[in-house]
Amino acid sequence: MNGNGARRIIPVITGIGHGQTELSAYDDALWKTGIGNFNVIALSSVIPPGWEPVLQSEPDLRRKWGNRLYVVQAAASSSGLRDTGLAAGIGWAIFDHGGGVFVEHHGAAADAASALQAVERDIELSIADLCERRAAVPARLGKATISATACGPCCVLAVAVFQQEDW
Structure with a gap:
């Protein structure tokens, strides 16, 4: 929590990117989630006390070219x-x-609905395991998922944006 007791927000955003290659499709997905001009640094999956994931269409970030941006991400x-x-x-x-x-979690299947069903199942199973391992009952649960049918180079991305840092 910040100094006034309010929880700090972790924006959770999803996007679908397209391009001429898989790499440029990933870049397009980053762009569509509002983080395309950052150096993305993947974190493991622990949420510090005082932080709250919140679904958003785009993060409220000051756009500074090349800053480090700490995220948890799933991309297919x-x-x-x-x-x-x-x-x-x-x-x-x-x-x-x-x-x-x-x-x-991320995955691919014969169709988008099957891929989404598998990802949602894996999210539920993993959350159950992580909670059991920590002997903790969740007070709140949430998820953000996205799916698409790739008819050319394509990337689906779900990202939780922690914070940015200057170099």
Whole structure:
């Protein structure tokens, strides 16, 4: 929590990117989630006390070219040589002490609905395992998922944005 007792927000955003290659599709997904001009640094999945994941369409970030940006992310991509269902998602559990955990899953299947179903199942199973391992009952649960059918190079991205740092 910040000095006045309010929880700090972790924006959780999803996006679908397209491009001429899988890499440029990933860049497009980063761009569409509002973080395309940052150096993305992946974190493990522990939420510090005082922070709260919140679904947003785009993070409220000061745009500074090249800053470090700490995230938890799930991304699935395809070259699109054949139609492929893609899905990615992040789930979270917040415990009574204020801390929590993220889980991130991604996958591909014959169609987007099947890929999404598998990702959502994996999120639920992982959250259950992480809670059991910590002997903690979640006070709050949440998730953000996205799916698409890749008809060319495509990337689906779910990202939880912690904070940015200058160099």
